[in-house]
Amino acid sequence: SPAAAAVPQPRCSGSSPAPLQRQFPSPAAAAVPRPRCIGSSPAPLQRQFPSPAAAAVPRPRCIGSSPAPLQRQFPSPAAAAVPRPRYSGSSPTALQRLFPQPRCSGCSPSRASGTLIPSRGAAAVPLATGVSRWNGGSDFPKAPAARQIRKFSDRTCLPCPQSNTLLAMISKQNLSRRSFLAATTAGLITSQLGTRTAAAIPSMKDAYKNAFLIGTALDFRRPDEFDATELDIIKSQFNVITPENSMKPQSVHPQEGTWNWTQPDSLVKFCMDNNIKTSGHCLVWHNQTSPWFFQNATREVALQRLHDHILTLLGRFKGKMYGWDVVNEAINDGGDATTAATENLRNSQWLQIVGPDYLLQAFKFAREADPDVPLHYNDYNIESGPKHQSSLLLLKHLISAGAPITTVGIQGHWSVTGMTAEKLEQIDQAIENYKALKLKVAISELDVTMAGAGGGQLGGGARGAAAPPTPEQLQAQAEAYAKLFAIFLKHKDVINRVTFWGLNDRRSWRAGQSPLVFDGQNQPKPALQSIVNAATGKTGD
DSSP, X not given: OHHHHHSOOOOOOSSOHHHHHHHSOOHHHHTSOOOOOSSOOHHHHHHHOOSHHHHTSOOOOOOSSOHHHHHHHSOOHHHHHSOOOOOOSOOOHHHHHHOOSSOOSSEEEOTTTOOEEEOSOGGGSOSOOOOSSOOSSTTOSSOOSSOOOOOSSSOOOOOOSSTTOOOOOOOOOOOOHHHHHHHHHHHOOOSOGGGSOGGGSOOHHHHTTTTOEEEEEEOOSSTXXXXXXXXXXXXXXXXXXXXXXXXXXXXXXXXTTBOOXXXXXXXXXXXXXXXXXXXXXXXXXXXXXXXXXXXXXOHHHHHHHHHHHHHHHHHHTTTSOXXXXXXXOOBOSSOOTTGGGSOOBOOOHHHHHTOTTHHHHXXXXXXXXOSSXXXXXXXXXXXXXXXXXXXXXXXXXXXXXXXXOOEEEEOOEEESTTOOHHHHHHHHHHHHHHHHTTOEEEEEEEEEESSSOOOOOTTOSOOSOOOOOOHHHHHHHHHHHHHHHHHHHHTTTTEEEEEESSSSTTTSTTGGGOOSSBOTTSOBOHHHHHHHHHHTTOOOO
């Protein structure tokens, strides 16, 4: 309007009335002292405006930033004619947290594409864009980057929960200021997870606190291994940690008489300091075992080396561990009807030098080292097919021979494409079969890849850069995780732990296949909310 054209558009300097008073003088405003903005709640404003003119000013709540809310709260003829400006980069901390780029000019960057996507009226919405209903992921089950949501007014950009993209376009709707603020508080998701408190993300460990432990696998390779955001995720989401590599034979015991204790000690101390349990991994494996174990070794020499290794490692952490994977992946891959009738042991150096009873000896050594700690057999693909039948035979043999085995670990390196109804039935039945052996079950290395086959073969994980998942892939992964956790919850009497193999997609051994519930930027994916929903029997949105 002509009046608006004559009035310069002010910069927002913290939501106090003073900047607007300077720009839009009126008789009432002239009598009002120019205060400092000290939080903008009604009480401080009343103390700052002790004059009769101030008494006529409505008692606003400061909702954060742009001139538009103040124009509504402090009407004057000039202000009424001023159009709502675009945000020009000078908002208080709340908007800076939401738009941590140097300047927000109404666009949010898309991490997926590296482009800027404009929207109208970004400055007109105070504090942050909010949604009328969003709980962490499942409320966007089929949403592309552009989704229509009830919103304050006009359109603006919203950091989107849909994986690696930041955008969701908001349609023009009528929503009261109070409802908008409530929606913002309940549904706010920022472009940087690190700006959110742990309470802002649904907690898997809290959702399953009456069922089983929720774990992750990681190592403290350096004192600064994890940033503040990742530490926040670890503490808020998980109550048991498995050392991903640092306690494997090659890592912790590279030479006879040489031990690397720094990383294992750091992990165990962190867990104890933060009331998190530690599950040890692993004592005997055909991979990542130093050659010295087998050099010039007879059966007796190899067993003595194994005995000393187990007693030293378990002895150091005696009384501090939730359990130990004693033997890892001893059964051959694949198989047929013939191998299904046998234990089908892998032809490892342990088998070649010691013989098939190396498993029994390892369990006995572990019990000697710690009389109370639970002891596990851990393997992948043992939930179905010939390998499942071989696992049952092996476990029955170990139990009858006196092996102090308490738990079988189903690793759970699965894929979305392989998560068929038949596969789900096989997992369900496998848990029942292990329960019949009076064993506990741990889902010990869970990940569900969006592309490629499942399986825990070393070297089978795809790493490196990958295209950002599509909304359809994210939703399919969320549905797969929900179905799995429904099965786990059904068997909570026998399942004592579900551990994700990695903290986020960037740190996963299958990083190129986006297998976990936090993406590479520590953003919760829809799968996280679907897992939480499964704890209460919710499905879908």
